Amino acid sequence: MESFPLLQQLLWISLLCSADFYVSGQNCRGREPVIDPPALVVKYGSPATATCRTEYNTTRMSWEATMGASSKENTQQLVWSVDSVTDWSLKDGILWLAIYEYEPCTTHLPITIYKIPENVDLVIHNAGPLVEEHTYWLECEVKSVAPVNNLTVIWFRGDSKLEQSDFTQFNIEGDGDQNVTVRANLSIIASREDNRASYSCAAQLDLENTTDTTSNIV
Structure with a gap:
């Protein structure tokens, strides 16, 4: 078995902020x-x-x-x-x-109130050198965000998208209709490809169905 250094932590956030409705x-x-x-x-x-x-x-x-x-x-x-x-x-x-x-x-x-997260943190449980073929849990914490139903957490390994989590998979702290702290988890199995690899999580508020995204390093 081989040990690897801790994963580099890169945090991203993107926001899509427009919507179309009708009034009757x-x-x-x-x-x-x-x-x-x-x-x-x-x-x-x-x-x-x-x-x-x-x-x-x-x-x-x-x-x-x-x-x-x-x-x-x-x-x-x-x-x-x-x-x-x-x-x-x-x-x-x-x-x-x-x-x-x-x-x-x-x-x-209709009124939609949104709140940009105060902070986005990525942590790895069981911190220490990663051991090949061992399972580790990554946790992405998004602090003080709303509305949670419009939030998606996207996971990356380097520039490659791994998967995404929506509100049905979140651990939510606070009133789900107001500003909350959200935690999403991802399990990884360490491999040789993880040597010097970086993982990141992106917190995206999607207030419109659109393909345009903008990401900024937090």
Whole structure:
């Protein structure tokens, strides 16, 4: 059997940050409003704003939200705005309500709140010289990230992709709908090819189905 030095630790993160949605109205009887933008993808702590417009006069218009709630009478437009998105309940979206001649019309604005990880760490259990044909566990820890359902951990050996882990395989610490710490594991069997090899893990937030990726060394 042969011993090898510890694996080099390289940490990567990539973020894909756009999304397309549509907005539909309820009980609006052909008087559906236009919300601009039709959905929000907001970084935690950043400002957010949306404007709802209608061609019809309303008795009253309001935004129903835990932050930035507002209302106005006899108007065709109302802005929702917050200086800093810090309430995770906004991830469920907010409600726009208008009264047309005493008939209510409601529309939902989808909101996705994301948080870039504070840190990404790669560790090897049973640290020490690696012994050929022995099994070792790598652990990728992604600290303070959201939303976890959109997170993928990708494993590399050198420049070659080995496999990836999604939220169904994570050990999650915290509320899965808010910012959490995630741990993903990979088992390897040491071989001669691992001599001077490097392993890395990439934490990717995918907020859109796209093939474009950008990776930066952390």
